[in-house]
Amino acid sequence: MQTGLRRRSQEAHATREKILARAVQIASVRGLAATSIGDLAEAVGMSKSGLFAHFASKEQLEIAVLDEAMRLLRQHVIEPSEQLPAGLPRLHALLDKDVDYATGSVFEGGCFFAAAAHELDGREGAVRDRLVQILDEWDDLLKAQLQEGKAKGEIRQDVVVDTFLFVATGMSLACNWVSQLRRDRARASREARAMIGGLLRSIATPVGTAFLDRPA
Amino acid sequence: MQTGLRRRSQEAHATREKILARAVQIASVRGLAATSIGDLAEAVGMSKSGLFAHFASKEQLEIAVLDEAMRLLRQHVIEPSEQLPAGLPRLHALLDKDVDYATGSVFEGGCFFAAAAHELDGREGAVRDRLVQILDEWDDLLKAQLQEGKAKGEIRQDVVVDTFLFVATGMSLACNWVSQLRRDRARASREARAMIGGLLRSIATPVGTAFLDRPA
Numbered sequence: 001m002q003t004g005l006r007r008r009s010q011e012a013h014a015t016r017e018k019i020l021a022r023a024v025q026i027a028s029v030r031g032l033a034a035t036s037i038g039d040l041a042e043a044v045g046m047s048k049s050g051l052f053a054h055f056a057s058k059e060q061l062e063i064a065v066l067d068e069a070m071r072l073l074r075q076h077v078i079e080p081s082e083q084l085p086a087g088l089p090r091l092h093a094l095l096d097k098d099v100d101y102a103t104g105s106v107f108e109g110g111c112f113f114a115a116a117a118h119e120l121d122g123r124e125g126a127v128r129d130r131l132v133q134i135l136d137e138w139d140d141l142l143k144a145q146l147q148e149g150k151a152k153g154e155i156r157q158d159v160v161v162d163t164f165l166f167v168a169t170g171m172s173l174a175c176n177w178v179s180q181l182r183r184d185r186a187r188a189s190r191e192a193r194a195m196i197g198g199l200l201r202s203i204a205t206p207v208g209t210a211f212l213d214r215p216a
Numbered sequence: 217m218q219t220g221l222r223r224r225s226q227e228a229h230a231t232r233e234k235i236l237a238r239a240v241q242i243a244s245v246r247g248l249a250a251t252s253i254g255d256l257a258e259a260v261g262m263s264k265s266g267l268f269a270h271f272a273s274k275e276q277l278e279i280a281v282l283d284e285a286m287r288l289l290r291q292h293v294i295e296p297s298e299q300l301p302a303g304l305p306r307l308h309a310l311l312d313k314d315v316d317y318a319t320g321s322v323f324e325g326g327c328f329f330a331a332a333a334h335e336l337d338g339r340e341g342a343v344r345d346r347l348v349q350i351l352d353e354w355d356d357l358l359k360a361q362l363q364e365g366k367a368k369g370e371i372r373q374d375v376v377v378d379t380f381l382f383v384a385t386g387m388s389l390a391c392n393w394v395s396q397l398r399r400d401r402a403r404a405s406r407e408a409r410a411m412i413g414g415l416l417r418s419i420a421t422p423v424g425t426a427f428l429d430r431p432a
């Protein structure tokens with residue numbers, strides 16, 4: 001009995017994962033609003049009512065899709081970067097791996113968060129709020145590396161955190177722009193890495209510069 | 217008779233202008249696709265068939281809206297910048313006025329082109345092609361200033377045009393991002409101007425730097 005319950009719960013979890021894996025890809029191409037429960041049900045081979053058993057509303061589904069995109073960001077960008085020491089090395093890894101996340105094979109339709117932000121910025125409500133919360137989490141992670149880098153003497157004390165975050169946001173958005181609008185992922189990735197290099201050099205102390213000059 | 221025809225033609229032109237002025241505002245908030253002929257007809261107090269007399273299809277209307285946004289860019293950004301000498305001074309003016317265009321009162325919903333680009337990047341067809349053409353025109357204008365600035369000795373010879381355009385695109389997109397998603401137009405405008413200052417200093421020769429150091 002217990003085993004049966006556990007099995008059903010595991011199956012429900014696996015189905016939910018399968019739905020979200022498909023939904024995040026569809027949303028990266030068509031946008032969150034255009035990702036209908038009907039299309040999604042067809043794409044995963046379920047009935048609409050079967051899908052509603054997992055997500056009570058379109059809003060709940062959209063929030064779960066945002067969380068799925070964040071899970072992918074953790075898996076592909078944040079966790080691998082944690083292999084490097086906090087401060088400038090981890091900051092470099094986070095920005096560098098974010099370029100792969102935005103231009104590589106994680107999403108069919110380019111960086112999910114760039115598309116979602118432009119879609120949701122004029123809306124109100126729980127979905128927009130969740131997106132802002134996720135983007136705050138990312139900004140906080142970059143901020144923590146700046147602070148650690150300053151404490152370790154790798155980053156100059158006069159670097160203004162908000163200004164750095166603004167330029168890093170621009171790098172990420174321009175990367176998606178060239179990749180999606182200009183349809184040139186190779187150029188997007190090359191220009192983004194050149195911009196990251198310039199940005200990190202502009203904030204590094206001599207100790208930090210020595211790290212950046214190290215062969216990769 | 218001739219006078220009557222001319223008057224009717226002038227009236228048709230004025231009506232078309234009125235429709236486009238409203239359409240570009242609605243599209244800046246809701247997106248091009250969501251700007252329906254029905255809603256637009258209601259907003260300008262016309263019948264749907266009356267509106268179709270001016271735009272034969274939704275596609276034609278969308279292209280006309282893109283052209284209207286470009287007309288506003290010419291009026292608010294490009295023409296005032298032409299008061300300054302070609303090269304670094306005009307480059308500075310173009311980027312600076314673009315910040316006002318994106319964060320000021322020109323559009324109700326933030327920079328029209330940032331929103332349109334994210335909406336259209338996954339689509340195919342004449343509307344996307346027109347957008348890319350307009351953005352190429354803007355890039356060409358920046359490129360011409362870089363070349364002129366190099367010829368005049370204001371900009372370093374080793375500055376790579378594509379890299380500069382990438383960073384300038386990032387500045388513009390981050391500005392719209394902070395303005396729309398963070399809903400902080402003042403911060404967007406302040407950070408964008410700081411980034412423009414840093415970017416121009418990074419490409420200027422001593423002659424160019426002297427211009428940038430001049431009190432505004």
